[in-house]
Amino acid sequence: MHSLPQRLATLNARFVQKPLLAAVRSPAILRRLFTLNAIIHMRTPAGLTTVPIQLGTRNCTLCDAGQAQNHGTLLYIHGGAFVMGNLRGYRHLVAAIGKSAGMRAVFLNYRMAPEHPFPAALDDAEATWRALSDDPDCGPLTLAGDSAGGNIALALLQRIIAKGLTLPAAVAVMSPITDLRMNNPSLTANRRSDPLVSTRWGARGVAAYLAGADPAQPDASPILGNFTGAPPVLIHADTTEVLFDDARLMADHLRAQGVDVTLHTQTGLPHVWHMGVGRTPEADASVAEIGQFLASHTLPGTKRQYT
Template sequence: MHSFSQRFATLIARLVQKPLLALVRSPAIMRRLFTLNAIIGVRTPKGLTLTPLRLGGRTCTLCNMGQRHDHGTLLYIHGGAFVIGNLRGYRHLVAALGQRAGMRAVFLNYRRAPEHPFPAALDDAEAAWRALVADPDTGPLSLAGDSAGGNIALALLHRIIAKGLPLPAAVAVLSPVTDLRLLNESLAANRRHDPLVSTRWGARGVAAYLNGADPEQPEASPILGDFTGAPPVLIHADTTEVLFDDARLMADRLRCQGVDVTLACQTGLPHVWHMSVGRTPEADASVAEVADFLAAHATKAPALDSRPPTL
């Protein structure tokens, strides 16, 4: 049985947020609604400081709760169907991960579709990664993302491996989108069960992001990639969400390639329930699990080579 606060959050997702995602087609309006939802429903943690950064020419923000950075730096890539999502809606989650993990938590404000389609967001992630690798103060470097940001994080990991860039100590993805071909069975089987994600909304976001690009390439659909030699990966997903197969099959793919992967599943929670951190015990526990995973592997990571290869 879920907590009362979580049941209430799930009810709001089903009755308010999911219908809005299905009905509102304008990215500009959806962005305003996302920010309004953050203003109303997300309390800024006490002691949070936000420091603007420029990494590889990309706009980022350091989200700090006054913690030590003994376990290095976390680059976080937000979700939002490649179209919405911003610092106002994510700073509490990124700060909570950084505080628990003992990491310098960096939020990437990547370029969004439809104004900037594939591979703009991935290019931004790579530019930020290269800048962090070149920074002697970075320490062990970890990578995380949710939903569409999980897609970008895994695509970035694929690109890092392919280009021979320094690897992250570990990667965590929350309810990731891994297959932009949109063929997985859970998209239909869980359509009514998923408390939050409308498949119409998701399909519009994917179409805006791809803008005609081939989804059958690993940088668009990481599930098709080669991750041999990747660091440990943690995947969080809920069995009732439409993207469950994206998570489950991605874990199978990584496992077959020799990657140390953990698939941790819940049942009956909304897509990326971690966004309720500070409001529900379920979100608090899951964020703590992700942070502890990242911190544990950061302590084992060798020092980064601060000289990225010239390609």
Template sequence: MLSRHQTFWNLYARLVQKPALALIGYQPLARKVADLNAVLTLKAPADLRLTDRTLTHADQTVKVTLCQTGLEPAGGTMLYLHGGAFMIGNLRMYRHLVARLGDAAGQRAYFLHYGLAPEHPYPIALDQATVAYQALCADPDAGPISIAGDSAGGNLVFALLHRICSRDLPRPAAVVALSPLTDMRMTGASLRTNAKSDHLVAPSWARRGKESYRAGHDPADPELSPVLGDFTGAPPCLIHADDTEILLDDARAIADALRAQGVSVEVNISHGRTHVWHLNVGRSPEADASVAEIGQFIQRVTSPKSP
């Protein structure tokens, strides 16, 4: 049974956020509305610390922000790739979640400021994620690296993992995806069957984001549809999704693809929660428990193995 806090946020998503995302087609206005929503509804932890940094690899640079709460972590580094249908999303919307995830995992957590579509279509965001990842790999103080992301950021997480595996780059230690978009061909039945039950995401919003980012490229490219990707030697993965979401089948499909290639995968399908309910961390027990589970997973798979 859902808590009253999660029930409230489900109603808020359905009555306020979902109509706004579906109806506002002018991109600058959509971003301003999303920013206003973040200011009104997302409260940063009192001990939040933000540190801007630049990561460089092969003469390419990207901007990240280190999001921290509590004590200085010593268990490695997390690279977080945010959601927002490739078109919206910024530090103001995600700083609290990234900091909480890093705290739960005992890792330094970096938020990547990647370019948004349609101004920055594929492969810009993926290229920037690749630069950030390779820069962290070259940092002797990074420790075990985890990659995490939600929704469209979940697409980037698995597209990056495909690049890492297909190019035989150093593997991360853990991968986490929250309600990921993994099939740009939009073949999942849940896109239709869950169109009404999804509290937040309308199929029209998902399609708009997909087309804005894809920019005419083949949706069957595994860098766009990582469900078709190469995951040889990939690390353990954790996937969260809800059975009311339109992206439910995307989460299931990528889990099946990973398992078929011998990857260890844990999938947690909840019931009745909004898309990426983790953003309610600090405001609902369901989000708090899910963030704690992610932290436990990362700590478990990145800890030194016994002989």
């Protein structure tokens, strides 16, 4: 049974957030609601500092919750159905993962749809990755993202491989959407069980992002991509999510290409339950696991200790 704080958070997701997300069509209003939800529910860690930095063509933010050591740099790509998401709503999560991994954590403020459709966000991620790779002070690089940000992170990974850029030491994605063709069975089978995301809302975000582009291209649907030679990947997902098959089948795809992939699943938690870090034991445990995973592939002599 889940903890009381998690059960309350799941009820809020199902009966407040899910109906709002399904009903509101305006990206501008969705962004305001996202910020309001962050103000109400997202606990800012004690001692958190945020420092604006310029990486490539994008404004980014260095999030530091007091990690004592520098074991490298994490680039975090946020979710929000490609149309919303900001530092105010993500700084607690980004800082928590960075602290758990003992790394500098960089939040990417990428251009969002519908104002900037595909592949703008992916191009921003690539430019930022190149800038980090060129900085000798960054140390080992890692990559993470959630939901739509998980899509962008995995699409970026295949670009990195194809273009021969500096590989991340490890990649972690949470509840990723990996197939923008939107035809996986869980989109229908889990439409009632998913506590947060409705298929209708997800489809609107995908349509805004693609803006008529073909979803059957690897930059849009990384499940169709080539990941031969990729570093270890950790995927978190919940079996009740409408996007569960996106995670499950992505893990199968990576495994078939020889990638060291770990799929860890939960049951009955909301999409990207990690956002509750600092408020629910479930989120705290999952964030700690991600941090351990990333650290295990960047600290000398520890690469094979993660299980």
